[in-house]
Amino acid sequence: MFFGNMVGFEFFEPQALSTATYIERDVVLVVDRSGSMSGAKIADLRDAINIFTSTLEGTPVQEQVGLASYNDRAREDVQLSDDLNLITRAMAAMPVGGFTSISRGMDAGHSIMNRSRDAKFVEKTMIVMTDGKHNRGREPRESADEIARDGITIHTITFGAGADTTRMREVAAIGNGKTFHAASGDELRRIYREIALTLSTMMTE
Numbered sequence: 001m002f003f004g005n006m007v008g009f010e011f012f013e014p015q016a017l018s019t020a021t022y023i024e025r026d027v028v029l030v031v032d033r034s035g036s037m038s039g040a041k042i043a044d045l046r047d048a049i050n051i052f053t054s055t056l057e058g059t060p061v062q063e064q065v066g067l068a069s070y071n072d073r074a075r076e077d078v079q080l081s082d083d084l085n086l087i088t089r090a091m092a093a094m095p096v097g098g099f100t101s102i103s104r105g106m107d108a109g110h111s112i113m114n115r116s117r118d119a120k121f122v123e124k125t126m127i128v129m130t131d132g133k134h135n136r137g138r139e140p141r142e143s144a145d146e147i148a149r150d151g152i153t154i155h156t157i158t159f160g161a162g163a164d165t166t167r168m169r170e171v172a173a174i175g176n177g178k179t180f181h182a183a184s185g186d187e188l189r190r191i192y193r194e195i196a197l198t199l200s201t202m203m204t205e
Helices: 040-057 085-092 102-113 140-149 165-174 185-199
Strands: 019-021 024-032 063-070 074-081 122-130 153-159 179-182 202-204
Touching (some): 024 040, 024 102, 040 153, 040 185, 063 102, 074 102, 102 140, 122 165, 140 153, 153 165, 153 185, 179 185
Parallel strands (some): 122 153
């Protein structure tokens, strides 16, 4: 507190400052490995994820990243870790095929996040990507509701003309996140880089 009109003191007016507060983040990537992701699409996704992790490595925030993937079934490919090379290796070895259960992928990502470090200033984010339409398992919006109740932000990315943009927009809205659409591999790479940069700081006033 500052006092004016006193001998030897000057009057100071408080100023509102906007500062960048750096916090830790746990991020789970949920990616589509259904049959429609074969060929150029999975190659584009691998490139985009590599850009995402390399961008994170250049930020001042301490991130741990995990990876879940899905077709009609889901698996937990990488548990949360600050070794981002694990993500690169898992993506390189990832097979494609099968149907599309977005909710099972999200549930697998939720399971990974449930083992997140228990720290006061850890922000939790899930990024769900698909190139198709959900056709197996429960409604993804139900999964989103459960995930959001645990304080996890959900961003969604749709890729290509066959993706269900309406449903994924609703999933992001439930998860208090943003939705993105990539019409091409170049756009997919740009989106993952943009998200990585956005995750790096949180502005407070």
